[in-house]
Amino acid sequence: MRIVLHIWRQANAAAAGRMVRYELPNVNTHMSFLEMLDILNEDLIGRGEDPVAFDHDCREGICGMCGCMVNGVAHGPLPGTTLCQLHMRHFKDGDELYLEPWRARAFPVVKDLVVDRSAFDRLIAAGGFISVATGSAPDGNAILVPKENADRSMDAAACIGCGACVAMCPNASASLFMGAKLAHLGLLPQGQPERDRRVMAMEAQANRELFGSCTNIGECEAVCPKDIKLEVIARMNRDFLHANWIGRGGLKGD
Amino acid sequence: MPLDSKSPGGPIETRWDRHRFSLKLVNPANKRKHTIIVVGTGLAGGSAAATLAELGYQVKCFCFQDSPRRAHSIAAQGGINAAKNYHNDGDSVYRLFYDTVKGGDFRSRESNVYRLAQISLNIIDQCVAQGVPFAREYSGYLDNRSFGGAQVSRTFYARGQTGQQLLLGAYQALERQIGAGAVEMYPRTEMLDLIVVDGRARGIVTRNLLTGKVESHLADAVVLGTGGYGNVYYLSTNAKGSNATAIWRAHKRGALFANPCFTQIHPTCIPVSGDYQSKLTLMSESLRNDGRVWVPKKKGDARKPGEIPKEDRDYYLERRYPSFGNLVPRDVASRNAKMVCDEGRGVGETGLAVYLDFHDAIQRLGKPVIVERYGNLFDMYERITGEDPYQAPMRIFPAIHYTMGGLWVDYNLMSNLPGLYVIGEANFSDHGANRLGASALMQGLADGYFVLPNTINDYIASTKVEKMDAGHPAVKEAEQQVNCVTRRLLEAKGTRTVDSYHRELGKLMWEYCGMSRTATGLKHALEEIPAMREQFWRDVKVLGTGEELNQSLEKAGRVADFFELAELMCLDALERNESCGGHFREEYQTPDGEAARNDDRFSYVAAWEFRGVGNPPGLQQEPLAFEYVHPAQRSYK
Amino acid sequence: MQYRRKQDIHMSAVAINPLNRAVRFYEAPIGKKAVMAVTGVMLVGYVIGHLLGNLQIYSSDPQQINRYAAFLHNPSNALALWGVRLILLAAVVLHIVSSVQLWQQNREARPLRYYKKADVPTSYAARTMLWSGPIVAAFVIFHVLHLTTGSILPLHDIGPNMPDVRYNVVSGFQNYWVSGFYIFAMILLCMHLYHGLWSMFQSVGISHPRYTSKLKKGAAIVAILIAIGNCSIPIAVMAGLVTY
Known part of the structure; x- marks a missing residue:
C-alpha cells in the first residue's frame, strides 16, 4: 500500500x-x-x-x-x-x-525525531528509589506484601519511561511518570520510610526541569502504552499534601 | 600453558567464603581515590556501578542508550531463579548448582556455578528490599513458579516483566548514586576502544553519540557489562542496538574470547514474516506448558491448520520425547523444529514455522483459564501477526536469544588482562554450553551486586597503578585507532547500506553457524566471511559526518566488529568436534539424533587470542574438572 | 549529555514552620491545584446554596422568594452576609490567580506547538476549562450587575433592604438576550463543574481504582442537576410559567 x-x-x-x-x-x-x-x-x-x-x-x-x-x-x-x-x-x-x-x-x-529525555533520569535520581545498599537486605519473605498491593504496585511499575505522557499532555506535564514511580514504591512496605522525602524531592525536581503541571485532563492515560492510570497522579497529590503539611520524613534532620 | 581459573580448591560449599576471606580489602577512606569505569548499564553493569559507588569508589558509567534504564536486560520476561526452597519441594543450593552444570552440558566451571547458586539467595532479598514488585501469594509471601522444565518451583517473577523490574531496581540504585554525585553517568556514549598500559586495562576511548566527540577516560580498573553478541545473526531477540563492540575491541587489545560458538536458540519466537524484518520477538517459554507443538505429517500440506485432521498431524516432540514432551529444553525443542522444517513440513508462508496449538488446552481448561495464564502473550502475538491465537494455532520458530560465550574471565571475573573485569552475558559465563531459563538474570545480578564488588578490591589493593594522563602515548594511540576506523567507514563512500551487509552476514551465520552446524558448512562460511568483510570495508555507504548524531555510522562500526567476531565463532564451532548444548554438530550425534559430547577431548573452555584481522587466532585451553557433578548424557526421552 | 550534580534538595536546609510549609505548598503546582480544589469546593457549595435559594421562586407562595431575600438583606445579618461575600470573593480570587499561574507555567512547558495534535478521547469539558472558566467569571460579573447592583436593568424594591426579587427576575428573563446568555453560561458552568468536581477529588488525592468511575459519574450528575435547576428559571419565565 x-x-x-x-x-x-x-x-x-x-x-x-x-x-x-x-x-x-x-x-x-x-x-x-x-x-x-x-x-x-x-x-x-x-x-x-x-x-x-x-x-x-x-x-x-x-x-x-x-x-x-x-x-x-x-x-x-x-x-x-x-x-x-x-x-x-x-x-x-x-x-x-x-x-x-x-x-x-x-x-x-x-535531531529529527530524537529527543533528550534525561529529565526523566534526573527525576528518578532526585528520589525515585529506595535507599538500600547492597547486602543489607533481610530475607525476601521477611517483608510481607499483600497481594493486592503488590499487584497495584506492579501496575504502576510497568511504566517504561517512554515520555508519551509528557508528549501528549497539553501541559507537557510529567505527572503520570512521577505518579507511577511514587505509586510503585509507595504501595510497598519497603517504600514507606522515604515516602515523604521521595514525593517532595521528585516534585521539586519536576519544576526545575520545567515540566508543566497536571490539570486532570487524561490524555496521558489515553496514550500510555502500559495503561498507567490517572489514579497514580491522585496518589502523588495525596502524598505531596501529606508530606507537605503533616509529614516529617525528609523534612528535618540528616 | 593452560589458563588458570584461580578457582579455590577444597569443599565446594565453602570455596567462595574462603576465597573472599583471602582477598585483600581497600581501606574505606582510600576507595574514593580510585576510579572504576563500568561500561553497560544492564543488570550486571547497572548493579555493579551502583554497588561500587556505594562502597565508595569513584565510578564512571557508560551506556549507548539515552538512559541507563533501557539496557536490554529489560526485555527478559520469565523470571529469576533462586534456591530459596520456599516451597519445600526439595530445592537447595546444591540442586540449583547441579541443574545448572547439567543444563550447561558440562562445559562450565563448577566453582563459579556453585557460587552463583549460593548468591541467588541474596539477590532475591536485595531486589525485594529495593522495591521490585515480585508476584505475591494472598498471604503476602513471595510466589514462585516452575520454569523451563525445572522440577522445582524456584523461579521468582514480576508478571511477564521480571527483567524490566529487576533492571529498574538496579537503575534506581544507580540513579541514587548519580544523584549523590558518586557516579558520573555518560548516556549516549559508546566505548570504542580499551586503553591498555603495561598489560593492564587502564581506561577506555568513547565516542559521544550526539556530538561525535572522541574522548578518553582513565581509571584503575575497567568493568565491561555490555551484554551478548546475538546480533551477529542480524535477526535475533536482542535489541537493535545490542552489540559486541566493547568486548570485541577489548579482545583485539588482548582479552581472550571464550567459547564464541556457544549460542542459545530460543524455541518460541514469532517467525520471520518478510525481508524487511528487523528483529524477532520472543514469546515466553511458559507457553509450552499448555500449547502442543505440531506440523503436518505430509510435506507441503497447504490446508489451513483447522482443516488438518488429528491423524494427519505430527506432534513430533510428544512422539520423540514421551516423558518430557513439549517441555524438552530449549536446544532440543529448537533443533527439532528446524528438522521438521528442513523436511519441508514447516508451515506458514515461508515454511519456516511450526504450530503451537492451544486448541486442546482451551477445550480442557476453558478459554478464561488460558486468558489468565497467557493473555498478555496472546495479545502480543495478535498485535504482531494480526492473527487471533485463540482461533488458529500460533506459528513459532526458534531464534537466537542468548550467547553463552564471551570474554574469558577467572573466578574473580577478571579477564586475562589485569584490571579488565567482564560481567553478565559479556563474559563466557557460568552457563556452559546451554543456559537454563531464568538463569541469565540471576547471573547478571550475582556478578554485579555480589561477586565483582568483592573481588575487585583485591586487585585495587594489591596493584600499584601508575599515575597517567590523557597525553600518554597509549591513550593517543587508542584515540587515533578510533578516529581511523570512523574515517575509513565514512570515506568508503560505497554503494550498499550497513544494514544490507549486516543482513547478509546474519543469513550466512544462521545458515552455517546457527542451530546445527557441519564442518563443510563452517568451512564454507569461513571462506565467505573474509570476502564479505573486505567488500564491506570497500563498498559500505555511510552518509553524514562523524561530528553529529549519525546512526548509520554507529551501526557500521558495530557491523565491522560482527564480521570479525563471526569468523571466530565459525572457527570455534569448527574446532569443537563434538555436540554440546547449543552447539550441535551434525557429525556428532547419537543414533537417535541427540547431541553427542566428547568429554575426553573437549572438556575445556576454548579461549581465543586475537592475532590480527585475517590471521588465525591462538587457542588457549582451560581444562574443566568435574568433582561434584559427573558428566552424563542428557536424556529427556 | 554528561550530567553530574550534587543532589540539591536538602530539606534539612529549610526550618520547618507552618509559614515555610505554606510557602512551599503554594510554590508547588500540586499545591496550587489543591488551592483550586478547595476554593472550588467552596464555590460549588455556594452555587448549590444559591440554586436552592433561587428555586423558592417556584413556591406556591409568590412572596416566598422575596421574604428569603429580605431575610438575607436584614441589617442584623449584614455582618454575616459581608463575611460570606468576602470569603467567596477571596475564593474566587485565589481560584483565578492559581489557575492563571498554572496556565502560564503550562504554556511555557511546551514552547513549540505541534504541527498536528489530536485530542484523544478525553472529555471535552476537561480541555475547555480555560474557556468555560473566564466565560463563567464574566457571567458572574454580569449576574451581579444585573440582579445585585441593578446596573443592567433598573431593580424594584418592596421596601428598604427588601428587594422585589420576583419582579426583577421575571422582568429580566423576559428579555430573550438576557435569558439566552444565562442559559449559555449555565451550560458552560455545567461543563466547568463536571470537570472541576471530579478534578478536585483528583487534586487532593482522593482517587482509587474502585471508585474513580463513580466519582466521575457523580460529578456529572451534580453538574447536570445544577444546570437544569438554574436553566429552568429563565425557561420557566419565558414559557410564562413563572409570572409576576
Whole structure:
C-alpha cells in the first residue's frame, strides 16, 4: 500500500526544523511502523540523502526508547501500544501520516525525531528509589506484601519511561511518570520510610526541569502504552499534601 | 600453558567464603581515590556501578542508550531463579548448582556455578528490599513458579516483566548514586576502544553519540557489562542496538574470547514474516506448558491448520520425547523444529514455522483459564501477526536469544588482562554450553551486586597503578585507532547500506553457524566471511559526518566488529568436534539424533587470542574438572 | 549529555514552620491545584446554596422568594452576609490567580506547538476549562450587575433592604438576550463543574481504582442537576410559567 509521510526534520538541537514529505509506494501491511521507517532510510541512503534519525532499541515494546507523534497522537492510533509494536495493517492505502518528535521544554529535540529525555533520569535520581545498599537486605519473605498491593504496585511499575505522557499532555506535564514511580514504591512496605522525602524531592525536581503541571485532563492515560492510570497522579497529590503539611520524613534532620 | 581459573580448591560449599576471606580489602577512606569505569548499564553493569559507588569508589558509567534504564536486560520476561526452597519441594543450593552444570552440558566451571547458586539467595532479598514488585501469594509471601522444565518451583517473577523490574531496581540504585554525585553517568556514549598500559586495562576511548566527540577516560580498573553478541545473526531477540563492540575491541587489545560458538536458540519466537524484518520477538517459554507443538505429517500440506485432521498431524516432540514432551529444553525443542522444517513440513508462508496449538488446552481448561495464564502473550502475538491465537494455532520458530560465550574471565571475573573485569552475558559465563531459563538474570545480578564488588578490591589493593594522563602515548594511540576506523567507514563512500551487509552476514551465520552446524558448512562460511568483510570495508555507504548524531555510522562500526567476531565463532564451532548444548554438530550425534559430547577431548573452555584481522587466532585451553557433578548424557526421552 | 550534580534538595536546609510549609505548598503546582480544589469546593457549595435559594421562586407562595431575600438583606445579618461575600470573593480570587499561574507555567512547558495534535478521547469539558472558566467569571460579573447592583436593568424594591426579587427576575428573563446568555453560561458552568468536581477529588488525592468511575459519574450528575435547576428559571419565565 501507499503511505505518505510528513516527517519533522531538524539537523540538530540548534537548527530550525520543518516538515518534509516522503512517499512510500510499497508498504507491506505486516511491517511494523519502525520497519517502514527502516525502509525509508535505506531508500534515503540509496539516494544520498540523510536518513531520518529516530530512537529505538528493543522493538518489543519494553525498553521505552522509541516513540513519536503520529498524526498528533503519541505512539500512534492503537491504544496500549508502543510505536515499535504498531503494525502497518492498522493504516489504509493512501494514508498521510504526520510524524513529529515529542515536544516539551523538558525534552529538547536532538535531531529529527530524537529527543533528550534525561529529565526523566534526573527525576528518578532526585528520589525515585529506595535507599538500600547492597547486602543489607533481610530475607525476601521477611517483608510481607499483600497481594493486592503488590499487584497495584506492579501496575504502576510497568511504566517504561517512554515520555508519551509528557508528549501528549497539553501541559507537557510529567505527572503520570512521577505518579507511577511514587505509586510503585509507595504501595510497598519497603517504600514507606522515604515516602515523604521521595514525593517532595521528585516534585521539586519536576519544576526545575520545567515540566508543566497536571490539570486532570487524561490524555496521558489515553496514550500510555502500559495503561498507567490517572489514579497514580491522585496518589502523588495525596502524598505531596501529606508530606507537605503533616509529614516529617525528609523534612528535618540528616 | 593452560589458563588458570584461580578457582579455590577444597569443599565446594565453602570455596567462595574462603576465597573472599583471602582477598585483600581497600581501606574505606582510600576507595574514593580510585576510579572504576563500568561500561553497560544492564543488570550486571547497572548493579555493579551502583554497588561500587556505594562502597565508595569513584565510578564512571557508560551506556549507548539515552538512559541507563533501557539496557536490554529489560526485555527478559520469565523470571529469576533462586534456591530459596520456599516451597519445600526439595530445592537447595546444591540442586540449583547441579541443574545448572547439567543444563550447561558440562562445559562450565563448577566453582563459579556453585557460587552463583549460593548468591541467588541474596539477590532475591536485595531486589525485594529495593522495591521490585515480585508476584505475591494472598498471604503476602513471595510466589514462585516452575520454569523451563525445572522440577522445582524456584523461579521468582514480576508478571511477564521480571527483567524490566529487576533492571529498574538496579537503575534506581544507580540513579541514587548519580544523584549523590558518586557516579558520573555518560548516556549516549559508546566505548570504542580499551586503553591498555603495561598489560593492564587502564581506561577506555568513547565516542559521544550526539556530538561525535572522541574522548578518553582513565581509571584503575575497567568493568565491561555490555551484554551478548546475538546480533551477529542480524535477526535475533536482542535489541537493535545490542552489540559486541566493547568486548570485541577489548579482545583485539588482548582479552581472550571464550567459547564464541556457544549460542542459545530460543524455541518460541514469532517467525520471520518478510525481508524487511528487523528483529524477532520472543514469546515466553511458559507457553509450552499448555500449547502442543505440531506440523503436518505430509510435506507441503497447504490446508489451513483447522482443516488438518488429528491423524494427519505430527506432534513430533510428544512422539520423540514421551516423558518430557513439549517441555524438552530449549536446544532440543529448537533443533527439532528446524528438522521438521528442513523436511519441508514447516508451515506458514515461508515454511519456516511450526504450530503451537492451544486448541486442546482451551477445550480442557476453558478459554478464561488460558486468558489468565497467557493473555498478555496472546495479545502480543495478535498485535504482531494480526492473527487471533485463540482461533488458529500460533506459528513459532526458534531464534537466537542468548550467547553463552564471551570474554574469558577467572573466578574473580577478571579477564586475562589485569584490571579488565567482564560481567553478565559479556563474559563466557557460568552457563556452559546451554543456559537454563531464568538463569541469565540471576547471573547478571550475582556478578554485579555480589561477586565483582568483592573481588575487585583485591586487585585495587594489591596493584600499584601508575599515575597517567590523557597525553600518554597509549591513550593517543587508542584515540587515533578510533578516529581511523570512523574515517575509513565514512570515506568508503560505497554503494550498499550497513544494514544490507549486516543482513547478509546474519543469513550466512544462521545458515552455517546457527542451530546445527557441519564442518563443510563452517568451512564454507569461513571462506565467505573474509570476502564479505573486505567488500564491506570497500563498498559500505555511510552518509553524514562523524561530528553529529549519525546512526548509520554507529551501526557500521558495530557491523565491522560482527564480521570479525563471526569468523571466530565459525572457527570455534569448527574446532569443537563434538555436540554440546547449543552447539550441535551434525557429525556428532547419537543414533537417535541427540547431541553427542566428547568429554575426553573437549572438556575445556576454548579461549581465543586475537592475532590480527585475517590471521588465525591462538587457542588457549582451560581444562574443566568435574568433582561434584559427573558428566552424563542428557536424556529427556 | 554528561550530567553530574550534587543532589540539591536538602530539606534539612529549610526550618520547618507552618509559614515555610505554606510557602512551599503554594510554590508547588500540586499545591496550587489543591488551592483550586478547595476554593472550588467552596464555590460549588455556594452555587448549590444559591440554586436552592433561587428555586423558592417556584413556591406556591409568590412572596416566598422575596421574604428569603429580605431575610438575607436584614441589617442584623449584614455582618454575616459581608463575611460570606468576602470569603467567596477571596475564593474566587485565589481560584483565578492559581489557575492563571498554572496556565502560564503550562504554556511555557511546551514552547513549540505541534504541527498536528489530536485530542484523544478525553472529555471535552476537561480541555475547555480555560474557556468555560473566564466565560463563567464574566457571567458572574454580569449576574451581579444585573440582579445585585441593578446596573443592567433598573431593580424594584418592596421596601428598604427588601428587594422585589420576583419582579426583577421575571422582568429580566423576559428579555430573550438576557435569558439566552444565562442559559449559555449555565451550560458552560455545567461543563466547568463536571470537570472541576471530579478534578478536585483528583487534586487532593482522593482517587482509587474502585471508585474513580463513580466519582466521575457523580460529578456529572451534580453538574447536570445544577444546570437544569438554574436553566429552568429563565425557561420557566419565558414559557410564562413563572409570572409576576
